[in-house]
Amino acid sequence: MSILKTSDARAVHKEVSEIIRRYIITKKARENFSLNLLGDAKDILAMHEKILKYSRIDNAVIDKIRENLNSFELKKAGDFFVNRTVIVPDDEAYERYIWIKKYCDLMVSNNNNEGFDEKQHLIIANSDTPVEEILPEFFIINFAANKETIKKIYDIYSLLWDCNIETNTNVDTEKLKEISDIIAYINKKCEINTEEISRKKALIKNFKYIIEQHKEKINSEILKDVEKRGMKIDVKELLMKNLQSISQIPEVSQIINASVENHIAEIVNDFNISKAKIVSVFEKDYPVQTDENEINKFLDETNREILETEYEYKVKAAKKLIKFEFIECLCENIYSLDEILGIVKFMKDNNAVMPKISNTLLFKGAKNLLISNSVDVSYSLGGDLERRKIAMLTGANSGGKTTLLKTILHIQILAQSGIPVCAEYCEFPVVNEIYFLSKHTGTLSAGAFESTLKAIAKILISGNKKIVLMDELEAITEPGAAAKMISAIFEILTENDNFAVIVTHLSDEILKYVSKDVRVDGIEATGLDENLNLIVDRQPKFNKIGKSTPELIVERLYRLNAADDKRTEKAEGEIYKRIFEKMKKQV
Numbered sequence: 001m002s003i004l005k006t007s008d009a010r011a012v013h014k015e016v017s018e019i020i021r022r023y024i025i026t027k028k029a030r031e032n033f034s035l036n037l038l039g040d041a042k043d044i045l046a047m048h049e050k051i052l053k054y055s056r057i058d059n060a061v062i063d064k065i066r067e068n069l070n071s072f073e074l075k076k077a078g079d080f081f082v083n084r085t086v087i088v089p090d091d092e093a094y095e096r097y098i099w100i101k102k103y104c105d106l107m108v109s110n111n112n113n114e115g116f117d118e119k120q121h122l123i124i125a126n127s128d129t130p131v132e133e134i135l136p137e138f139f140i141i142n143f144a145a146n147k148e149t150i151k152k153i154y155d156i157y158s159l160l161w162d163c164n165i166e167t168n169t170n171v172d173t174e175k176l177k178e179i180s181d182i183i184a185y186i187n188k189k190c191e192i193n194t195e196e197i198s199r200k201k202a203l204i205k206n207f208k209y210i211i212e213q214h215k216e217k218i219n220s221e222i223l224k225d226v227e228k229r230g231m232k233i234d235v236k237e238l239l240m241k242n243l244q245s246i247s248q249i250p251e252v253s254q255i256i257n258a259s260v261e262n263h264i265a266e267i268v269n270d271f272n273i274s275k276a277k278i279v280s281v282f283e284k285d286y287p288v289q290t291d292e293n294e295i296n297k298f299l300d301e302t303n304r305e306i307l308e309t310e311y312e313y314k315v316k317a318a319k320k321l322i323k324f325e326f327i328e329c330l331c332e333n334i335y336s337l338d339e340i341l342g343i344v345k346f347m348k349d350n351n352a353v354m355p356k357i358s359n360t361l362l363f364k365g366a367k368n369l370l371i372s373n374s375v376d377v378s379y380s381l382g383g384d385l386e387r388r389k390i391a392m393l394t395g396a397n398s399g400g401k402t403t404l405l406k407t408i409l410h411i412q413i414l415a416q417s418g419i420p421v422c423a424e425y426c427e428f429p430v431v432n433e434i435y436f437l438s439k440h441t442g443t444l445s446a447g448a449f450e451s452t453l454k455a456i457a458k459i460l461i462s463g464n465k466k467i468v469l470m471d472e473l474e475a476i477t478e479p480g481a482a483a484k485m486i487s488a489i490f491e492i493l494t495e496n497d498n499f500a501v502i503v504t505h506l507s508d509e510i511l512k513y514v515s516k517d518v519r520v521d522g523i524e525a526t527g528l529d530e531n532l533n534l535i536v537d538r539q540p541k542f543n544k545i546g547k548s549t550p551e552l553i554v555e556r557l558y559r560l561n562a563a564d565d566k567r568t569e570k571a572e573g574e575i576y577k578r579i580f581e582k583m584k585k586q587v
Contacts, residue, residue: 522546
């Protein structure tokens with residue numbers, strides 16, 4: 001059950017959570033983050049230990065880890081289809097493997113396997129052939145889609161291991177490295193890009209152009225060699241010898257053969273392929289032509305080699321790669337790490353301190369998280385300094401009473417979530433319930449007044465250890481009744497081990513009815529500065545009523561109006577003057 005018992009308390013919790021959330025980098029961790037108030041001191045101390053452990057990491061290392069968290073996400077693999085036909089022996093096997101038709105072709109053997117595309121990779125499967133040998137892509141596609149993420153996981157854990165930070169015992173460093181090495185050559189389409197396969201793919205793509213270029217060079221070399229030797233080709237001689245081509249002339253044939261052989265050797269050497277596979281791609285005639293059938297034969301054979309090599313690599317990879325759930329688990333660990341490092345970053349940026357668990361609510365030099373350049377304040381309920389745990393907070397309008405209530409709530413929310421607080425020092429109680437009732441604006445209807453009373457009754461009935469923060473309850477009814485109601489609330493709160501602060505402007509009336517177990521704290525304004533802003537000592541004084549000093553607000557309006565040379569309503573200034581003079585006489 002939630003420790004935060006009112007919508008106002010939960011609204012403040014949301015604001016504080018948002019502040020921490022800004023320090024979290026990954027989208028998933030940031031969206032899922034919310035401060036989790038803990039009801040057990042052991043859990044809070046465990047959170048302290050975890051935060052302190054990571055806070056000891058050198059800032060430069062933390063920055064490197066957080067750099068790896070940029071764009072970190074677990075991606076969903078897209079659909080894929082491989083150029084493969086799986087041939088199964090019978091209909092029973094076909095039904096067993098029918099689900100793979102989404103990813104490749106599946107057919108029942110027809111004995112002679114006629115009708116299959118020779119350009120496809122064929123797999124002859126039995127009824128018990130493991131799926132990783134039929135469709136290894138099914139097991140590696142998620143790894144391939146998350147290649148960068150897995151590399152980041154390895155880098156992050158490597159940084160942690162270098163800092164001697166203990167991590168999940170299930171993390172196998174060697175296995176992570178092996179996974180990274182395996183998938184380094186697999187792209188998002190599950191294609192293999194090892195050096196050998198990439199070379200062969202490039203060769204297939206450019207082979208016809210390469211052969212064509214060599215053909216042109218061969219013919220050019222033949223002409224140059226013939227001219228160099230001073231050979232003259234006599235047409236009459238060709239006819240007399242019944243020769244169909246000059247290539248049949250022994251000397252010319254020798255030149256053609258030598259040039260073709262040289263270029264075949266060059267191709268073999270440049271692309272590391274077998275001479276036997278391309279020995280016939282050139283027709284040894286003049287002019288030398290290419291044999292398209294031989295070229296296509298080479299391309300088909302090479303393509304099959306690529307498919308087979310890729311398949312073998314994928315099968316080995318599928319057998320070595322563990323279940324993807326392992327990576328999913330590591331990603332969740334990384335998201336948790338992101339949260340912790342975000343909290344550490346928050347702690348260091350704000351000079352936050354780890355609070356101490358006690359039966360005292362005490363903080364020194366605390367900042368309000370939602371106010372920039374807020375004034376540091378100190379406060380306490382219970383403990384050696386001031387045993388009383390129930391306080392009436394009084395004082396100047398706009399003096400910071402509501403801000404102090406919210407600062408108390410910020411401190412308690414952070415502290416009971418096991419997170420450092422923005423203060424110089426802090427002690428806090430572990431409570432079961434936290435209540436915050438903010439100040440009502442406007443006029444409440446009878447129904448709203450009744451619902452507010454019911455909410456207050458539930459607070460007072462609860463016997464659990466709690467913190468109660470209420471802001472100007474007198475706004476819900478007329479002052480005389482409000483004073484008596486608030487005094488009754490104070491009386492009931494003092495009967496149990498509660499912490500409470502209630503803001504009110506009715507201190508004089510309430511003190512007639514409450515016991516000495518209720519402490520009165522005051523925040524006072526002492527005047528106006530040169531800019532006509534209230535001069536307020538926002539540090540509350542214990543055991544002193546803080547005057548609301550509304551006359552200062554009236555004086556401010558009066559003096560602002562008097563200083564306005566362009567004012568159009570002189571009558572308005574006269575009203576402020578008369579009210580101010582009346583208030584001064586009463587003071």
